[in-house]
Amino acid sequence: MKKITKKQPWKYLFWLGPFLFMVGFTAGLVSGSWGLLPLAFMIPGIAVIIFWVVWQSQQSRWWASRSTQAGTNAVVATLAILVILGLINFLGVRYQLRQDLTETQLFTLAPQSQELVRRLPQSVKIWVFDTNQNPQDRELLENYQRQSSKFQFEYVDPQSRPGIAEKFGVKEYGEVYLESGNKRQLVQSLNVNERLSEIKLTNRLQQLTNSTVVKAYFLQGHGEHPLTGGESGISQAVQGLTEKGYTVEPLNLADKLQVPNDAAAVVVAGAKRGLFDAEVKALQNYLNRGGNLLLMIDPDTDPKLSPLLQEWGVRLDNRLAVDVSGAGVGLGPAAPIITDYGQHPITKDFGKNISFYRLARPIEITSVAGIQSTPLLQTKAYPNSWAESDLQSEKLEFNPDKDLKGPLTLGVALTRKLPATSNPIPTPTAATTPSPLTTPTTTQNQATPTPTVTTSPATSTPTATTTSLPSPATTPATEEKSEQSPKESRLVVFGNSDFATDGVFQQQLNGDVFLNSVTWLSQQDQQPLSIRPKEPKNRRITLSTSQANVLTLSSLLVLPLLGFLTAAFIWWRRR
Amino acid sequence: MGIVLANIIAIYRRELQSYFISPLAYAIAGVFWFISGLFFVTILFGPDGILPSVAAIDLQGQQLGVPVPLIDVPYEFIRAFLDRMGWLLLFILPILSMGLYAEERKRGTLELLATSPLTNWAVAVGKLLGVVTFLITMVAPLLIFEAIALSGSNPPMSPAIPLLGHFGLILLAAAILSLGMFISSLTDSTILSAVLTFGLVLLLLFVDLIAKSIGGPVGEALGHLSLLKHYNTFIQGIFDTSAIILFASYIFLGIFLTAQSIDALRFQRQ
Numbered sequence: 001m002k003k004i005t006k007k008q009p010w011k012y013l014f015w016l017g018p019f020l021f022m023v024g025f026t027a028g029l030v031s032g033s034w035g036l037l038p039l040a041f042m043i044p045g046i047a048v049i050i051f052w053v054v055w056q057s058q059q060s061r062w063w064a065s066r067s068t069q070a071g072t073n074a075v076v077a078t079l080a081i082l083v084i085l086g087l088i089n090f091l092g093v094r095y096q097l098r099q100d101l102t103e104t105q106l107f108t109l110a111p112q113s114q115e116l117v118r119r120l121p122q123s124v125k126i127w128v129f130d131t132n133q134n135p136q137d138r139e140l141l142e143n144y145q146r147q148s149s150k151f152q153f154e155y156v157d158p159q160s161r162p163g164i165a166e167k168f169g170v171k172e173y174g175e176v177y178l179e180s181g182n183k184r185q186l187v188q189s190l191n192v193n194e195r196l197s198e199i200k201l202t203n204r205l206q207q208l209t210n211s212t213v214v215k216a217y218f219l220q221g222h223g224e225h226p227l228t229g230g231e232s233g234i235s236q237a238v239q240g241l242t243e244k245g246y247t248v249e250p251l252n253l254a255d256k257l258q259v260p261n262d263a264a265a266v267v268v269a270g271a272k273r274g275l276f277d278a279e280v281k282a283l284q285n286y287l288n289r290g291g292n293l294l295l296m297i298d299p300d301t302d303p304k305l306s307p308l309l310q311e312w313g314v315r316l317d318n319r320l321a322v323d324v325s326g327a328g329v330g331l332g333p334a335a336p337i338i339t340d341y342g343q344h345p346i347t348k349d350f351g352k353n354i355s356f357y358r359l360a361r362p363i364e365i366t367s368v369a370g371i372q373s374t375p376l377l378q379t380k381a382y383p384n385s386w387a388e389s390d391l392q393s394e395k396l397e398f399n400p401d402k403d404l405k406g407p408l409t410l411g412v413a414l415t416r417k418l419p420a421t422s423n424p425i426p427t428p429t430a431a432t433t434p435s436p437l438t439t440p441t442t443t444q445n446q447a448t449p450t451p452t453v454t455t456s457p458a459t460s461t462p463t464a465t466t467t468s469l470p471s472p473a474t475t476p477a478t479e480e481k482s483e484q485s486p487k488e489s490r491l492v493v494f495g496n497s498d499f500a501t502d503g504v505f506q507q508q509l510n511g512d513v514f515l516n517s518v519t520w521l522s523q524q525d526q527q528p529l530s531i532r533p534k535e536p537k538n539r540r541i542t543l544s545t546s547q548a549n550v551l552t553l554s555s556l557l558v559l560p561l562l563g564f565l566t567a568a569f570i571w572w573r574r575r
Numbered sequence: 576m577g578i579v580l581a582n583i584i585a586i587y588r589r590e591l592q593s594y595f596i597s598p599l600a601y602a603i604a605g606v607f608w609f610i611s612g613l614f615f616v617t618i619l620f621g622p623d624g625i626l627p628s629v630a631a632i633d634l635q636g637q638q639l640g641v642p643v644p645l646i647d648v649p650y651e652f653i654r655a656f657l658d659r660m661g662w663l664l665l666f667i668l669p670i671l672s673m674g675l676y677a678e679e680r681k682r683g684t685l686e687l688l689a690t691s692p693l694t695n696w697a698v699a700v701g702k703l704l705g706v707v708t709f710l711i712t713m714v715a716p717l718l719i720f721e722a723i724a725l726s727g728s729n730p731p732m733s734p735a736i737p738l739l740g741h742f743g744l745i746l747l748a749a750a751i752l753s754l755g756m757f758i759s760s761l762t763d764s765t766i767l768s769a770v771l772t773f774g775l776v777l778l779l780l781f782v783d784l785i786a787k788s789i790g791g792p793v794g795e796a797l798g799h800l801s802l803l804k805h806y807n808t809f810i811q812g813i814f815d816t817s818a819i820i821l822f823a824s825y826i827f828l829g830i831f832l833t834a835q836s837i838d839a840l841r842f843q844r845q
Contacts, residue, residue, distance in 0.1 A: 563605025
């Protein structure tokens with residue numbers, strides 16, 4: 001039967017097909033992109049294989065035989081079944097029914113999270129910049145995804161896709177970002193001890209979907225840095241704020257004489273000329289009704305803000321802060337390097353990292369009743385830094401008569417509790433009433449400012465906030481926030497405005513100092529949704545020693561022996 | 576319909592009988608029991624086991640007066656045990672499924688089956704039922720041990736999660752056995768059949784890893800094929816219809832392909 005075929009060495013050229021295909025495929029896999037090179041290998045490879053198959057079938061005419069017909073039937077039937085099974089599974093995933101049987105609902109989202117994700121107004125994507133995917137985290141993200149198709153997530157290796165990582169400003173592995181539209185926000189940083197938390201994620205989502213606009217006003221008209229780019233502009237700082245969800249607008253107090261009510265914060269960035277008294281008064285009024293002010297005042301200028309600053313116990317020194325330690329990194333003595341930060345929300349993540357301030361003036365703080373102040377930026381101690389009064393002389397020298405020894409304070413954050421207004425003790429009633437009614441209790445604060453500086457009984461305020469827990473059935477959580485009114489006014493003073501200008505803003509921590517200050521000022525640390533962390537039920541197994549022994553013996557010895565002995569017995573009998 | 580059912584039952588009984596008089600089956604059961612017993616004891620009482628480590632945490636908490644983290648010991652135990660059992664099955668099941676058809680081929684009885692009036696479907700279903708039943712009898716004694724251990728649970732645990740976990744275990748086993756049966760019908764070498772099945776099962780395991788590295792909708796679809804991922808949802812205590820549908824698809828696919836391959840055999844012989 002066998003035909004003796006002639007040897008046809010060129011027949012083996014067929015092996016080029018799979019070979020080329022594999023080369024292209026591997027190249028594509030390794031480089032991660034399917035560009036010209038992998039395709040240049042794969043397409044000829046496939047072409048060779050197809051050619052070979054056609055040629056072979058021409059040779060053997062296999063399609064004419066009966067077994068081929070049956071075989072074709074089988075192949076078609078198999079393909080059909082595969083497609084049908086695929087479709088069934090697709091539908092099964094789409095319309096799946098999940099029931100969490102664990103007693104504490106370990107794998108189910110809190111009702112608040114479910115509600116929030118279901119009514120997401122626009123699509124939201126979570127980017128996890130990590131190489132290893134913790135199954136627990138993934139499970140949580142999949143749970144979110146099941147609620148709404150608007151929620152998506154992706155794991156990204158920052159090293160293999162540096163473009164995306166740079167877009168988000170990823171600093172280390174494990175950072176989780178939330179992106180919606182053109183807003184991007186850090187949710188949390190994952191590590192071995194800290195897994196992805198539903199509480200944080202849901203609260204970030206809530207913040208992001210929040211419809212209220214947070215406005216930051218920049219005072220203009222006295223030689224402040226322009227908001228647009230260009231010479232000494234602060235366009236990068238403005239852009240940074242916009243990315244954080246702020247709306248930035250210029251403010252001209254000379255014709256309005258009042259700070260708009262929707263101002264979350266007012267920034268005075270480097271005013272060169274003095275403000276009118278009426279303008280200062282407007283800022284003072286604004287502070288008194290719970291406003292938030294960021295003052296960045298350069299040396300050698302007098303914006304005439306002393307009455308306002310005095311009220312807060314702040315005095316601007318006219319001398320220049322000098323730091324001779326920065327020469328090694330190319331910063332002159334007039335640009336103090338700060339590595340010493342205060343214990344404050346603004347600077348809590350800074351560690352010993354650097355920010356610098358070209359031409360800065362020290363700030364003196366005196367304590368005033370009812371005002372809490374925290375120095376933010378401290379220069380180094382004396383031999384390295386001091387406040388220089390004589391700027392005319394060629395040589396920078398410490399002059400004990402006129403100069404001030406370091407460490408100097410270049411920035412300070414202050415808070416003043418608003419006096420308790422006409423809205424007395426909302427707590428006891430609020431706590432007992434059902435949750436939908438509790439929210440509007442504190443709205444009147446804004447309307448009735450009282451300029452007296454007293455420390456209010458702080459105890460009543462925090463308890464009031466905890467009562468308005470959103471229960472799943474009530475109003476969407478986003479509305480509750482807008483009704484909150486500030487309970488304190490905040491002020492941040494820097495003896496320098498240069499650190500936030502274009503070019504310098506992106507160097508070292510300078511930008512963070514500015515952005516964190518505005519964030520803290522605007523009191524956007526809004527009330528989080530109260531989601532209880534998932535906790536397993538606390539349960540133990542108590543076994544007596546005899547029970548344990550019986551279990552060990554029977555499972556390790558008796559049962560296996562039973563199997564082996566039976567096997568041996570049957571084998572022996574069969575023999 | 577009744578005839579088909581009767582045929583299935585006939586095949587099923589023949590298969591079961593062959594298991595219970597085969598020394599090899601008992602030897603496999605013995606190995607399985609020993610390894611699972613080893614897992615059971617080490618997870619529960621071993622030096623790194625749950626009971627000693629939790630006891631140490633409790634003691635530490637009492638001495639230092641710090642609050643002890645909440646631990647659901649029986650839940651953790653049953654989850655860890657079922658997890659190991661899933662892995663163990665991946666190694667044991669190819670050995671169970673390898674002989675299903677390959678043995679018949681070797682002995683020459685497959686022609687009898689293929690040309691008999693029985694439909695290939697009935698044969699495949701009967702054989703699969705037989706081997707799944709044998710597996711269940713292998714797992715059953717372990718249930719007693721688990722029941723004893725869980726009876727010491729304080730406060731008591733509802734049986735829902737262990738039952739769901741074992742349900743998932745049986746589904747996982749049936750899916751792998753069904754695919755193994757198909758592979759066994761392709762060859763007359765039991766060893767080759769076992770090796771190929773093991774390879775296929777490993778592939779279905781690693782498809783999850785591949786899927787994760789690909790990402791996107793393709794990765795998602797690939798990830799859905801993973802056996803162990805769906806088994807994990809069950810042992811965590813989540814009842815998920817899509818997982819049941821996936822396992823059922825695998826079982827059906829195995830039976831269908833087996834019937835097809837025996838069909839092809841008929842044509843070849845003609």
